[in-house]
Amino acid sequence: MRGDDVTFGRAHDADDAVPAELLREEILARQAGVYALRGTDKYRESFAELPGVEAVRDTYLRPGGAYLITGGLGAIGLETARHFAAGAPGAHLYLLGRTALPPETEWDAVAADPQRPAAARVTAVREITALGATVHPVAADVADEMALAAVLDTVRAAHGRVDGIVHAAGVPGDSLIAYREAAGFTAVLRPKLRGAFLLHHLTRDDRPDFILHMSSVAAVFPALGQADYAAANYYLDHLARSLDTPEHRVVGVEWVAWREVGMAVAAGVNEDLAFRSLRTRDGLGLIDAALRGGRPVLFAGEINYDSDLMSVLPTYDVALSADIEDKIATGLAALAERTEQNLARVREAVESTEVRLTGQPDGEYTDTERMVGRCLAHALGHPEIDVHADFRDLGADSIMALTIGNSISSCVGRQFDAVDLMSERTVVAVARLIETKYDGDDDGGDDDAWLDELLTMPGE
Ligand SMILES: NC(=O)c1ccc[n+]([C@@H]2O[C@H](COP(=O)([O-])OP(=O)(O)OC[C@H]3O[C@@H](n4cnc5c(N)ncnc54)[C@H](OP(=O)(O)O)[C@@H]3O)[C@@H](O)[C@H]2O)c1
Structure with a gap:
């Protein structure tokens, strides 16, 4: 993306034979x-679909091998452990997370009570053990150098070597940079970025057969509010590209949302969106494909050509293959008519929503304020809304903002930036903005248009 004087997001890898004049042109392009x-x-790097990944080795696991899985007591970590247990008889699986499992003497009681937070983890560990693996739950922070070094020493002392590592520790990001404290940003970077750095640094003499980074679609197509999470995952991919060799695989898998387990389920974003969400068995199959194949970084997901959300993809600074562009264009043409019908339906639903506005001493509200109030009430279900209340206090998050923005678009008859909801944040402020920024056809003369473009929710 760019402004008049600024160019963002252009990276070059040049060899010594590039003529200076050409290099200059490229840098300024x-x-x-x-x-x-x-x-x-x-x-130019471009995003293309592959029918599969060619295998260059049959197996990547050793019977009786010792494997460290960071985030190993999380959802995907446990599924990966289960998969390794089935694929490597007698494997030793070190499952590392900051939260300790209860002592083994309490496991019967914990597993019997589904309300206990550790119940599912204890049950999973027992199932993995029943497959013939030895599970070693470890409570440690992957980003704490001394703690991680001690864990690795334990593995070496017991097995002579760390045979492979899966780096699945991570926490999701949750809001626009403007609303983040530095500490929150760091908390998202820390497990992935510092954790990955330390894993490589502390095992540089072990040369494990592989280090698998659980990266994310966010490294390529970040959504609004994911700057920290995207940066953390981008670093994982960068390390994989830099360090991968055939003998010591370093592989980044950029996962789309897993459908059945994990943080996408917890955040309620595990449906088919721009990409089809992944079933667990397909995700595990892709781990096999990634570690049997020869690519350092792999995007694990399929574009959902049935969804109008695929329209987000061309809005990113990622070159798409001609094939993908054609399929998106065809799909979008078919969806355009449906969208028109849907917008009419949304408008009808919003117009029939009843809401009582409060907050103005004289009880007077403009038509635009009433419309914004109805859009909010339609999404949030509140019978009464204070026109000065912050949307976030009313329960709107950035995902909800998309729905509300869509309702406003259908009512004003032109595209409304959902990001405006997160910056204006009250009925009164949004109504004022609609009457200025969105009123009439003329949107020229806006000095901040480039900034709006930069901040616009992809796919709008
Ligand atoms: N699920 C998805 O759809 C999806 C999609 C794309 C990418 N991913 C990536 O896949 C990985 C696994 O995701 P998931 O869905 O299994 O998430 P999850 O269930 O939340 O598991 C993540 C685990 O990481 C652990 N963790 C966080 N910070 C840590 C730290 N500093 N040191 C050690 N452990 C730490 C957490 O345990 P404690 O809090 O106890 O430490 C948690 O159990 C993540 O890196 C995620 O970014 C997931």
Whole structure:
């Protein structure tokens, strides 16, 4: 993305044969993307679909091998452990997370009570053990150098070697940078970025067969509010690209949402969106494909051509293959008519929503305020809304903002930026904005248009 004087998101990898004048032109060029310059040839990284990943080895697990899974007591960590237990008879699985499991003497009681937070984890550990693995739950912070070094020493002392590592520790990001404290941002970066760095640093003499990074779609197509999470995952991919060798695989898998377990389920974003969400068995199959294959970074997901959300993809600074662009164009043409019908339905539903506005001493509200209030009430279900209340206090998060923004779009008859909801945040302020920014056809003369473009929710 760019402003008049600023170019963002352009990266070059140039060899010594690139003529200076060409290099200068490339550095000053405005089109974003990742480029490799080789002499006078130029290559641009692009996103393309692969039917599968060619296997260059049959197996990546050793019978009786010792494997460390960070975030191993989390949802995907446990599924991966189960998969490794089935694939490597007698494996030793070190499952690391900050939260300790209760002592084993309490496991019967814990497993019997589904209300206990550890119940599902204890049950999973027992199932994995029943597959023939030895499970070692470890309470440690992957980003704490001394704690991680001690864990690795334990593994080496018991098994002579760390055979492989899965780095699945992570926490999701949750809001726009403008609303984040530095500490919150760091908390998201820390497990992935510092954790991955330490895992490589502390095992540089072990040379495990593989280190698998559980990266994310956010490294390629980050959603609004994911700056920290995207950066953390991008670092995982960068490390994989830099360190991967055939003998010591370092692989980043950029997961789309897992449908059945994990943080996408917890956040309620495990449905088919721009990408189809992944069933667990398919995710595990992709772990096999990634570790049997020869690619350092792999995007694990399928574009959902049945959804209008695929329209977000061309809004990113990622070059899409011609094939993907064609399929998106065809799909969108078919969806355009449906969208028109849907908008009419949304408008009808919003118009029939009843809400009592409060907050103005004289009890007078403009038509625009009433419309915004109805859109909010339609999404949030409140019978009464204070026109000065912050949307976030009323229960609107950034996902909900998309729904409300969509309702407002259908009522004003033009595209409303959901990001405006998160910056204005009250009925009165949004109504005022609609009457200025969204009133009439003329949106020229806006000096901050480039900033709006930068902040616009992808897919709008
Ligand atoms: N689920 C998805 O759809 C999805 C999609 C894309 C990418 N991913 C990535 O896949 C990985 C696993 O996700 P998940 O869905 O299984 O999430 P999850 O169930 O929340 O598991 C993550 C685990 O990481 C642990 N953790 C967090 N910070 C840690 C730290 N500093 N040190 C050690 N452990 C730490 C957490 O345990 P404690 O809090 O006890 O430490 C938690 O059990 C994550 O890295 C995530 O970003 C997941």
